[in-house]
Amino acid sequence: MHSLHFTADTTTNGVRERDFTVGGVPGVLWSPESGADRAPLILMGHGGGNHRKSPAMAGRAELLVTGCGFHVAVIDAPGHGDRPRTPHDEQEIAELFRARAAGEPEGPIVVRYNAHLAERAVPEYRATLDALQELPEIGTEGPVGYFGLNMGTAIGVPFVAADPRISAAVFGLHWPDALADLAKQITIPIEFVLQWDDEHIPRESGLALFDAFASKEKTLHANAGKHKETPRFEAHNAVHFFARHFGRTS
Amino acid sequence: MHSLHFTADTTTNGVRERDFTVGGVPGVLWSPESGADRAPLILMGHGGGNHRKSPAMAGRAELLVTGCGFHVAVIDAPGHGDRPRTPHDEQEIAELFRARAAGEPEGPIVVRYNAHLAERAVPEYRATLDALQELPEIGTEGPVGYFGLNMGTAIGVPFVAADPRISAAVFGLHWPDALADLAKQITIPIEFVLQWDDEHIPRESGLALFDAFASKEKTLHANAGKHKETPRFEAHNAVHFFARHFGRTS
Numbered sequence: 456m457h458s459l460h461f462t463a464d465t466t467t468n469g470v471r472e473r474d475f476t477v478g479g480v481p482g483v484l485w486s487p488e489s490g491a492d493r494a495p496l497i498l499m500g501h502g503g504g505n506h507r508k509s510p511a512m513a514g515r516a517e518l519l520v521t522g523c524g525f526h527v528a529v530i531d532a533p534g535h536g537d538r539p540r541t542p543h544d545e546q547e548i549a550e551l552f553r554a555r556a557a558g559e560p561e562g563p564i565v566v567r568y569n570a571h572l573a574e575r576a577v578p579e580y581r582a583t584l585d586a587l588q589e590l591p592e593i594g595t596e597g598p599v600g601y602f603g604l605n606m607g608t609a610i611g612v613p614f615v616a617a618d619p620r621i622s623a624a625v626f627g628l629h630w631p632d633a634l635a636d637l638a639k640q641i642t643i644p645i646e647f648v649l650q651w652d653d654e655h656i657p658r659e660s661g662l663a664l665f666d667a668f669a670s671k672e673k674t675l676h677a678n679a680g681k682h683k684e685t686p687r688f689e690a691h692n693a694v695h696f697f698a699r700h701f702g703r704t705s
Numbered sequence: 706m707h708s709l710h711f712t713a714d715t716t717t718n719g720v721r722e723r724d725f726t727v728g729g730v731p732g733v734l735w736s737p738e739s740g741a742d743r744a745p746l747i748l749m750g751h752g753g754g755n756h757r758k759s760p761a762m763a764g765r766a767e768l769l770v771t772g773c774g775f776h777v778a779v780i781d782a783p784g785h786g787d788r789p790r791t792p793h794d795e796q797e798i799a800e801l802f803r804a805r806a807a808g809e810p811e812g813p814i815v816v817r818y819n820a821h822l823a824e825r826a827v828p829e830y831r832a833t834l835d836a837l838q839e840l841p842e843i844g845t846e847g848p849v850g851y852f853g854l855n856m857g858t859a860i861g862v863p864f865v866a867a868d869p870r871i872s873a874a875v876f877g878l879h880w881p882d883a884l885a886d887l888a889k890q891i892t893i894p895i896e897f898v899l900q901w902d903d904e905h906i907p908r909e910s911g912l913a914l915f916d917a918f919a920s921k922e923k924t925l926h927a928n929a930g931k932h933k934e935t936p937r938f939e940a941h942n943a944v945h946f947f948a949r950h951f952g953r954t955s
Contacts, residue, residue, distance in 0.1 A: 651916075651925070662912075665927075666901075672936075675901070675927035679920065686922075688949060695945070699938060 459586035470520050477586045480579050481537045482530035483507050485516040486592065492524075495701040496593050498584065498621075499529045500576075500603025500610045503569065506536030511690075515602065518694045523703040526593055530583050532610060533575040543571070561655055562630055569609035570633040576610045581618055588620075598701045602693055604628045604648060604685070616640045623700040625693045627676075628685065630656055631664035638667035645673040646696045648689050653682045709836035720770050727836045730829050731787045732780035733757050735766040736842065742774075745951040746843050748834065748871075749779045750826075750853025750860045753819065756786030761940075765852065768944045773953040776843055780833050782860060783825040793821070811905055812880055819859035820883040826860045831868055838870075848951045852943055854878045854898060854935070866890045873950040875943045877926075878935065880906055881914035888917035895923040896946045898939050903932045 457478035464473045466488050473484045487494070497519050501512050507529040516527040531537055534544035547568040554564055588595045601624040603611040608629040615621045616637040624641075627648030631638075645668050649661035665675045674696075678686055697703075707728035714723050721736045737744070747769050751762050757779040766777040781787055784794035797818040804814055838845045851874040853861040858879040865871045866887040874891075877898030881888075895918050899911035915925045924946075928936050947953075 651923075671929060673901075673929045674936075675925065677915075677925035677927070679923045686924075688945075691945070692942070695938075695941070 457582050457586060459583075459589065468517075468521075470517055477530070477583045478579070480530050480583065481507065482528055482583055483512075484587065485513075485520050485527045487520055487524050487526075493592060493594050493597050494524050494526055495598045495600065495697070495703070496526045496528065496584075496587060497600040497602055497697060498580065499527060500580075500601070500607030500614075501529060501532065501535070502604060503532075503565065503606035504535070505606075507531045508536075515690050515693065518690055519697065522694050523698050523701070525697065525701070525703070526587075528583065528587055530576075530579060532606060533572050533579075547571070565655075566609075566630050566632045569606050569629075572606065573610045573613050573633075577614045577617060580610070580614045584618065584620060598622045600624060600697050600701065602697070609634065612637050612641070615643070623697060625696060628653070628656065628661075628682070629664060630660050631667060635664055635667040638664060639669050642669045642671065644696075644700055645670045646676065646693060647673065648676045648678075648685060650682055650685060651677045651679050655682045707832050707836060709833075709839065718767075718771075720767055727780070727833045728829070730780050730833065731757065732778055732833055733762075734837065735763075735770050735777045737770055737774050737776075743842060743844050743847055744774050744776055745848045745850065745947070745953070746776045746778065746834075746837060747850040747852055747947060748830065749777060750830075750851070750857030750864075751779060751782065751785070752854060753782075753815065753856035754785070755856075757781045758786075765940050765943065768940055769947065772944050773948050773951070775947065775951070775953070776837075778833065778837055780826075780829060782856065783822050783829075797821070815905075816859075816880050816882045819856050819879075822856065823860045823863045823883075827864045827867060830860070830864045834868065834870060848872045850874060850947050850951065852947070859884065862887050862891070865893070873947060875946060878903070878906065878911075878932070879914060880910050881917060882910075885914055885917040888914060889919050892919045892921065894946075894950055895920045896926065896943060897923065898926045898928075898935060900932055900935060901927045901929050905932045 460476050462474045469488045471486045471488050475482050501509055512529050519525045519527045534540045551564045554561055587593050599620050601611050601615050601621050604627045608626040612634045615624050623644045625646045647665040710726050712724045716738050719738045721738050723734045725732050751759055762779050769775045769777045784790045801814045804811055837843050849870050851861050851865050851871050854877045858876040862884045865874050873894045875896045897915045
């Protein structure tokens with residue numbers, strides 16, 4: 456088992472931010488400044504082409520930490536952030552940019568490449584969770600959530616299907632092709648975000664992925680607008696969702 | 706113009722409840738106990754077979770009054786609550802119960818009868834809003850919202866389409882047949898609630914009504930479960946929605 460190494464520790468506006476590595480994978484853990492009381496953990500997954508400390512990740516973490524007192528952790532996906540790209544990564548990214556420039560559909564490439572990244576990332580997420588649960592302020596007793604859209608859903612659905620420690624999750628903004636069969640194995644409460652006028656993911660495809668989850672409690676949040684126009688208030692909704700399931704006020 | 710007559714005034718747990726009539730139609734106005742400061746008004750519409758002070762109405766009002774400091778008003782729909790039924794009301798209700806007992810679809814009867822009730826109710830809602838805006842603690846300057854599901858949507862969609870004073874609305878749980886063309890005239894921010902496994906309203910029908918709204922900002926909340934299983938947290942979501950649009954914390 457890989458252990459966790461902290462590499463930096465700063466505190467800003469009541470949020471403690473600790474950089475770490477687990478088995479060479481860089482991550483970040485955001486926590487309430489005050490107290491070593493045990494609190495639930497939310498693992499997050501960043502979007503494609505992004506990294507663990509992107510504004511979306513830091514912004515959501517701040518809401519979860521200051522609003523609910525949760526711990527929040529993100530790791531760089533393979534080929535993202537501070538991690539090297541393989542020749543296969545370079546090839547797929549070049550292919551995506553080529554398709555985008557040519558006005559061809561991105562879906563087939565994103566679906567295929569994200570499924571490949573998920574195979575690499577799922578064991579890393581599981582090892583990261585093992586290591587984070589060794590920390591006294593997290594432990595193995597408290598609930599663990601997962602929050603990731605776009606590529607964060609491509610990685611998160613197989614991760615959550617494989618790891619029974621996750622007890623509530625927010626997903627969204629992905630095609631069902633590589634994920635629907637895994638979603639059928641997932642029964643935990645789900646909040647699922649999609650864009651009603653998504654120019655990349657057909658409406659029926661997004662609805663099909665939501666429909667696939669076996670969860671008795673699942674909620675779809677569909678907003679008018681294009682792929683990148685998910686309203687900021689969905690981050691607040693996700694905070695309310697985790698607060699409701701993990702018994703914290705927000 | 707009909708004026709407003711208060712008929713009762715009580716206060717419980719910080720919520721002032723005033724019964725009123727406007728043109729003979731009974732209504733209730735819930736307000737914060739403290740202060741005569743002007744505050745936004747949320748008009749609500751109750752569900753079929755229900756009345757202005759049903760638990761759903763009182764519960765949502767309490768959240769909106771104590772959470773946001775809003776005024777909240779509901780009137781009894783025609784043939785509902787303290788209002789007499791016409792022979793036509795009796796006939797349609799008998800037909801609904803007959804279809805239900807026979808295991809026939811309720812949709813065609815509900816759609817037809819609710820459209821009839823809406824024709825009677827819309828002028829009553831407009832007159833009630835006229836009268837409520839005469840109160841100094843409401844006035845004509847502040848924003849007005851509308852919140853109604855089921856029959857509350859059957860009445861609310863034509864009301865909101867007709868009355869430019871309404872600037873944000875929560876709808877849901879209805880068929881598109883009599884409403885979609887009116888929804889296409891509505892451009893204000895909308896939150897729309899439906900049940901993913903509704904045994905009365907086909908999924909495609911619910912999605913079609915959401916799709917019809919011309920609003921640039923609209924959000925669909927679809928929850929797993931049957932027609933009557935809308936989760937209670939959707940009331941909280943509606944409060945957050947109005948708080949966001951009307952600039953109050955919740």
